[in-house]
Amino acid sequence: MxxxxxxxxxxxxxxxxxxxxxxxxxxxxxxxxxxxxxxxxxxxxxxxxxKPSVAAWVINHVVRERPDDVAALTTVGDELRAATQDRDRARIRALDHLRKERTEALVGAVRQAGEVGGRPVSAAVLDRLTETLTAAVMDADAGAAVRAGRLARGLQHAGFGIVDELGEEADLVALRPAATSAEVQEERPEETADTAERAVEETSAQVDRLEERRDDVSDRLRTAEAAVDDAQDEATRLDDELARLTEERDAAHRTLDEARTAAEEARADLAAVEQELDDAEDRAAQARRRRRAARGK
Known part of the structure; x- marks a missing residue:
C-alpha cells in the first residue's frame, strides 16, 4: 500500500x-x-x-519567496507568444519591454538584498537567475518548471530550446503529485482462492528478485552519487572562473533578443506587404477586364 x-x-x-x-x-x-x-x-x-547547483538553489528560494513576482513575469511570456502569433508588432515591443523591466526588477531586488536564504549571492549566480527567468518567459514548459521551485540547474534559452547552466538539454519535467487511488481504481474480476494463492506466490518471488536487484543497483547508485557530488563541487568552483565571460555572453543574449524582435517585425511587415500586393494584383486584373470590355463596345 x-x-x-x-x-x-x-x-x-x-x-x-x-x-x-x-x-x-x-x-x-x-x-x-x-x-x-x-x-x-x-x-x-x-x-x-x-543535488541542486548553488545557482539553482538560489533560484528555487527566490521563486518560493517571491511567487507573485515570478508568476507575473511568466504571464508576460504567455502574452508574448499570443502577440507573436497575432503578429502584433506594437504589442510585442511593449511586452518585451515589460519582460526586461520585470526581470531587472526581480534580479535587482535580489542583488540589493545580497543574500538568499542566508547564502550570499555572487554576480555569477545573479547572471544564472537572469538567464533562468528569461527562459521561464520564453518557454512555457520552462516557466512551469521554474515556478515549481525544484530546479537542479539554472536554465538558459538558447534559441533552439532550453538548456541548463552547463549547456546540456534541460529536463523540464517537474515532480507532481501522483494520482489518487480514486482516480486510478479499476474494477477487477473475482478470483478464486487457488488463483489468488498462486498470484501471491508469484508476486512474492518477483519481489524477492527485485529486492536483490535493488540492493545491487543501490550500491552502484551510491558510488555514482559520490562521483556526482565531487563533479558538482568542481562545477561550482568553476562558476566563479566563468564570471569574466558573463559580460560578453549577456551582450550576445541582448543582441539575440533584439534580432528576434526585428525578425518578428520583418515577418509582420512582409505579411502586410504580401496582402497589399495581392489586393493590388486583384485590382489590376479587374481594371484590365474593364478595359477589354470597354474596347469591345
Whole structure:
C-alpha cells in the first residue's frame, strides 16, 4: 500500500527549501521515510533527485519567496507568444519591454538584498537567475518548471530550446503529485482462492528478485552519487572562473533578443506587404477586364 501523494509531494518540496549543504543527507532520510511508509516508488523518486547547483538553489528560494513576482513575469511570456502569433508588432515591443523591466526588477531586488536564504549571492549566480527567468518567459514548459521551485540547474534559452547552466538539454519535467487511488481504481474480476494463492506466490518471488536487484543497483547508485557530488563541487568552483565571460555572453543574449524582435517585425511587415500586393494584383486584373470590355463596345 503506497502512501498518499500529498506527503510525497510535501517531502520533495521540503528538500528544496533546506540548506544546500544538507541536501544529500535530507534526501536520503526522506527516501528512507517513504520506504518505511510502504511507498517504494516514492522512495525511488526521492532518491533520484539530484543535488541542486548553488545557482539553482538560489533560484528555487527566490521563486518560493517571491511567487507573485515570478508568476507575473511568466504571464508576460504567455502574452508574448499570443502577440507573436497575432503578429502584433506594437504589442510585442511593449511586452518585451515589460519582460526586461520585470526581470531587472526581480534580479535587482535580489542583488540589493545580497543574500538568499542566508547564502550570499555572487554576480555569477545573479547572471544564472537572469538567464533562468528569461527562459521561464520564453518557454512555457520552462516557466512551469521554474515556478515549481525544484530546479537542479539554472536554465538558459538558447534559441533552439532550453538548456541548463552547463549547456546540456534541460529536463523540464517537474515532480507532481501522483494520482489518487480514486482516480486510478479499476474494477477487477473475482478470483478464486487457488488463483489468488498462486498470484501471491508469484508476486512474492518477483519481489524477492527485485529486492536483490535493488540492493545491487543501490550500491552502484551510491558510488555514482559520490562521483556526482565531487563533479558538482568542481562545477561550482568553476562558476566563479566563468564570471569574466558573463559580460560578453549577456551582450550576445541582448543582441539575440533584439534580432528576434526585428525578425518578428520583418515577418509582420512582409505579411502586410504580401496582402497589399495581392489586393493590388486583384485590382489590376479587374481594371484590365474593364478595359477589354470597354474596347469591345
Amino acid at each position: 503506497t502512501a498518499p501523494p500529498e506527503p510525497l509531494d510535501a517531502a520533495v518540496d521540503a528538500l528544496y527549501t533546506r540548506p544546500l549543504d544538507g541536501f544529500i543527507a535530507a534526501r536520503d532520510a526522506a527516501a528512507r521515510q517513504a520506504a518505511d511508509a510502504g511507498d517504494s516508488l516514492g522512495a525511488q523518486r526521492i532518491k533520484r533527485l539530484p
